[in-house]
Amino acid sequence: MIKPVVELRDVSKAFGPVQALSNVSLRLVPGQVNCLAGENGAGKSTLIRVLTGALRRDSGTYEIDGQPITTPTPAHMRAAGVQAVYQELSLLPHLSVAENLFMGRLPARNGIIAKGRLRAHARKALDEVGLTDVSPNAIVERLPAATRQLVEIAKVLTADPVKVIVFDEPTTALTEAESERLLEHIGRLRERNIAMLYVTHRLEEMFEIGDWVTVLRDGGLSEEGPISNYDEDRLITAMVGREISSLYPETHRQAGTPALRVRGLRRFENSPAIDLHVRSGEILGIGGLLGSGRSGLLLSIFGASPAVAGEVEIEGKRVKPSGPRTMMNAGVGLLTEDRKVLGLLPELSIRENVTIASLRTGSRRGLLPGREQVEEADRLLDSLRLRAGSYAQPVSTLSGGNQQKVLLARWLLTKPKVLMFDEPTKGIDVGAKGELYTIIGDLAAKGLGIIVVSSYLPELLGLADRILVLRDGAVAGELPGSATEEDVLHLASGTGGAETSAAPEEPPSPGETPSVPGEIPAPRSGTSPASDTGVSTPPTPDDPGEVSRDA
Structure with missing residues (x-):
């Protein structure tokens, strides 16, 4: 058995009377993608926060390379090699790509930023994640969502060391093509022997890139194992504790006017x-x-x-x-x-x-x-x-x-x-x-x-x-x-x-029968379904996402 780079054993965490985690264990192995699955409220976010040092566990052990971690902090865990890429990026939108990549570590000479060295370091980091067509001088807010996500990954990879990367819903705001590009890069990170924890609600992504799956339910460890042992039905059952035969329950509706x-x-x-x-x-x-x-x-x-x-x-x-x-x-x-x-x-x-x-x-x-x-x-x-x-x-x-x-x-x-x-x-x-x-x-x-x-x-x-x-x-x-x-x-x-x-x-008037060429299908059986209003008015709203081809 390959020795894990990170191991949590019997970790528990409570918030007042609410037990968010109860005796949960997690192993992250070099060169392996461990997919963390579970419903909302199952404890995934709490486990991630414990792993990255944002929360202190109530009980249990935490080891990195076999060495115990007693009172972790985010800075301590980053220095130990545990990095994270979150759904809500940490990039500063009005700054350049290069400045974002090395924020807090900008190369300088006599107190003045060495722009040539900064661009050279940024160019190397961008090439590493396949962003060969992105200029280090580009302003982050002008980049597509997928490119910003890869810039965030490049920023993580510039850290030293990088032993573990946590991906928390990285494809939520991406199109299908952008998601594929990101998943391909995660596959390349596996080849670099980096241990990864991947969190997503998209089951098809787990089966595409996962090696191992850890399933949480109601704050506890439901089950875990090689993802090759699972199909969608078994994984859903492990997550929700019951079989979901159909997400779209049958209904019989009568459309009106x-x-x-x-x-x-x-x-x-x-x-x-x-x-x-x-x-x-x-x-x-x-x-x-x-x-x-x-x-x-x-x-x-x-x-x-x-x-x-x-x-x-x-x-x-x-x-x-x-x-x-x-x-x-x-x-x-x-x-x-x-x-x-x-x-x-x-x-x-x-x-x-x-x-x-x-x-x-x-x-x-x-x-x-x-x-x-x-x-x-x-x-x-x-x-x-x-x-x-x-x-x-x-x-x-x-x-x-x-x-x-x-x-x-x-x-x-x-x-x-x-x-x-x-x-x-x-x-x-x-x-x-x-x-x-x-x-x-x-x-x-x-x-x-x-x-x-x-x-x-x-x-x-x-x-x-x-x-x-x-x-x-x-x-x-x-x-x-x-x-x-x-x-x-x-x-x-x-x-x-x-x-x-x-x-x-146009729909027919009540009582009329639509002609065949323009007939409007009846609802089919077998399908289920600004300020004081609580809705803001964006000046130029963007369209949210691309049609998925996932089955």
Whole structure:
């Protein structure tokens, strides 16, 4: 057996009455990728913080190269060779790549930065991670997300020594092509005999690069072993403690009249006009590649991003999307992709985050929620099975899946007619995904019109009754929910292969039967589903991610 470079034995950590870790052991072996799996709240983040010295363990042992580590600190662990690449990068956006790579270690002569040596050192570091086309003088904020991620890795590799690298959700904000590039480089790090701990919610990535898997559940070690001994079903069972036969439970919905209709919406001068509709009791999926305009479309419908032309109707009544408050009052809710920046107010409690969008209608003088409003908010949170010790605790203490439930409760409290979800399961574990899919399907079954934007094709196809595919800001075509991933990709990339209409057909009037050429498929069985509003208005929102080709 290869001797581990890092070994934790029977590590425990509690926060008051909450036992975050209980007798967890972890071995990191040189040249091996150990994938850390588990639901949100399983203890992964706590284990990482103990490993990197950000938290002191309550009990258990910690060894590096066989030497005991008693009171680790982040600086101590970095000096010992334990480095980390986090989802939220530590780069300083307004500085150059070279300055970021050697911040705190800038080469100098007589107190003046030696720019020539700095560029030379940075050039060597960038070449090492394959960024041969990136200038050391480039400003970090102008680089693509994947390039910034590799710059972060290059920064870690300039440290001395580098024995262990922890990767915490490194591909969350990356496109498929960018993720592949990053995973290829992690494979090269394996050849350099570096031990790696890899954390991701994307199971397919674990099977692509992993050698070993360590599964946590409820703060304890569920099981571990060579990843070759697992398939997706067994890994999910180990994570959640139960079999998940289908993430998309069967429902039988009856679509009604249009809950939302958009005609001729143009976000910018000379941009393509977009038409779409979603019926009550229906889930409309929206797909497309990076830059196709999916997130921007939702923001314009919601009034959080201006549009130069177009009409919006809610249940047949025309509404001008002049701002989030107007659209909210008309019955439209938007759960944004970035929960932390555009959705949640982290300093406020769970209950305050839920009631903030309804203060004008259910509070005393619009300042504090009334008793009935608080009681209804608590009932909604109970019905969504929110996992929290108290609804008065800060929302920032919740896992990603539970934070998404808080945002959902906020909009349900406004009695919406249409709910729009932008990347609803980003950063959410597989167990919480199943719960959220069921909730979305139940909301549609109760008569809400649902729109879902997702980069993950299995999710889009599993939830949607119809799929609208965008390309270059225009509607490339419409597909039934029974379409394949290849059908969506052909439309999204413009390579052909799927026979669809160029734009969605108008829904028939109640009682009419649609003609065959433009027939709108019925929901299919076997699928499940600004300031005072709690939604910020970004000046130039970017589209979030690329369509995934993962099965």
